[in-house]
Amino acid sequence: MTVHIVKIQEKHSRPVWLVREDPQNIEALPPAAQAWLQAQNFEGREGEFTLLPAGNSEIGGAALGVGKGDNPFAAGALAKMLPEGAWHFENAADVDHLALLGAMLGGYQFNRYRAENTEKNVTLTVPAHLDDQELSRQWQAVVLARDLINTPANDMLPDALEWAVGSVARRYKADFAVTAGDDLLRDNLPLVHAVGRAGAVAPRLLDMRWGREDAPKVTLVGKGVCFDTGGLDIKSASGMLLMKKDMGGAANVLALAQMIMDAKLPVRLRLLVPAVENAIAGNAFRPGDILPGRKGLHIEIGNTDAEGRLVLADALALGDEEAPELMLDMATLTGAARIALGPDLPPFFTADEALAARVIHHAAAQCDPLWRLPLWQPYMKRLASRVADINKTTNDGQAGSVTAALFLSRFVEKAGAWAHFDIYGWTPVERPGFPVGGEAQGIRALYALVQEKYGK
Known part of the structure; x- marks a missing residue:
């Protein structure tokens, strides 16, 4: 898989939330998303992941648990979990340089000697407060x-x-x-x-x-x-x-x-x-x-x-x-x-x-x-x-x-x-x-x- 970054959010980009292990953090999500997470017993533990339904049998978003927030690279798990396509952080203000860098580095694969192409392309929008050139x-x-x-x-x-x-x-x-x-x-x-x-x-x-x-x-x-x-x-x-x-x-x-x-x-x-x-x-x-x-x-x-x-x-x-x-x-x-x-x-x-x-x-x-x-x-x-x-x-x-x-x-x-x-x-x-x-x-x-x- 490869995680690309873009500065301008793509038209059909889907939201992903980074959720800390804190009830108040989950309560910041939209009501439908909260209800889904509660039904999944989602608590925000590091590495916990779930896709969110859109209500029309399609994927409406995703949530990744980042635990207590003490691992700045916890978002590195996203690369393997997100379906292919364009995504953006809905709680972008809470996403810092290391979180996005971790997400990018989590997509690394060494495929030089593999006959089968296992690449999956995921695109993440860079929040406005981050430097996309420095990340790259x-x-x-x-x-x-x-x-x-x-x-x-x-x-x-x-x-x-x-x-x-x-x-x-x-x-x-x-x-x-x-x-x-x-x-x-x-x-x-x-x-x-x-x-x-x-x-x-x-x-x-x-x-x-x-x-x-x-x-x-x-x-x-x-x-x-x-x-x-x-x-x-x-x-x-x-x-x-x-x-x-x-x-x-x-x-x-x-x-x-x-x-x-x-x-x-x-x-x-x-x-x-x-x-x-x-x-x-x-x-x-x-x-x-x-x-x-x-x-x-x-x-x-x-x-x-x-x-x-x-x-x-x-x-x-x-x-x-x-x-x-x-x-x-x-x-x-x-x-x-x-x-x-x-x-x-x-x-x-x-x-x-x-x-x-x-x-x-x-x-x-x-x-x-x-x-x-x-x-x-x-x-x-x-x-x-x-x-x-x-x-x-x-x-x-x-x-x-x-x-x-x-x-x-x-x-x-x-x-x-x-x-x-x-x-x-x-x-x-x-x-x-x-x-x-x-x-x-x-x-x-x-x-x-x-x-x-x-x-x-």
Whole structure:
């Protein structure tokens, strides 16, 4: 199903009410509708849905329960429940941005590999007090991230990810450069090369620039591991089932970049995506190897299954050389983050208190949850190596998300402010507006952050 939005109500549009679990809320409906709801024992519980008769054997409207009103995306259930056709919110004044965005996102389906067309078209009128362009901008960004993550690795290896980034770059007339294969060594990106050299498709660094050169520099970095076998420290079969989503960081920063460019925010935007496959072959990097990085540090490889931080290290070092005012990276980096906070609440790390406060504010305002975890400096010693400048993993496996963030922090010095987001990029259990599958996490909050800081 697809939920379209229109600014002008269509002639044969039918009304839908969002009804809270409150008798007074039901009493606001027309008498005939109230009588029908009472006959159906409709109480407004979240997810409760009923069609309302028109009196001529046709559908006259619909009602959806939104419970106590504590789930702003409860209207996401509408997409699957409303019959095809044009609809409008009869209690439009009670419908906010998140409710309508939830209804739009609830209609998402990933049908690329389905022979049968299961699409159902529903049209919703945007209430006059809401911004239809902003709704479309955010919806399109989330759909982009979901589509990229949901695409399996046989169609989403580094060359396909390059095409996706290039398509967005062309749409917004951004500059786009690619460094691939052995040219990574020429351009001093040895970690990206080392991680991806065993893949059937050459590794590459994707570099997109947009905006006035004299505008404040905002740099986004996304982990683009298109599939992760774990390398020679191979994952189990079950551990590989969702590894197509290991490029979720790249998908999310690309979607965030698209929103920034579409809104024409006055920034000098740079997007860096190291795109690789962590595969197994005779030339794969090994446990115990010591690899040089762009920053000049030598890194001991404690485990080949923690490769994301390696490609991010080179990309962060490259982005940091320009001393951007703000640098944000996103990565499906550690299982430890999911053990600590679960799949729906990504942690973020920053040493900048002002930045942390604004991230927390916008995460709450946009209902795009993020939770700060500490860059606990005493744990840096757990990354010590007897034979190299740093080990990329610890020996005890404790505080894995924190130590991964600390590792990345070694490659950021000049940026005015930096934050790292350890996202999951996947919705494992369906809820209104959020079907099972690839997910955009944190990008609406970060878009609001950039908009607040640099918008007109």
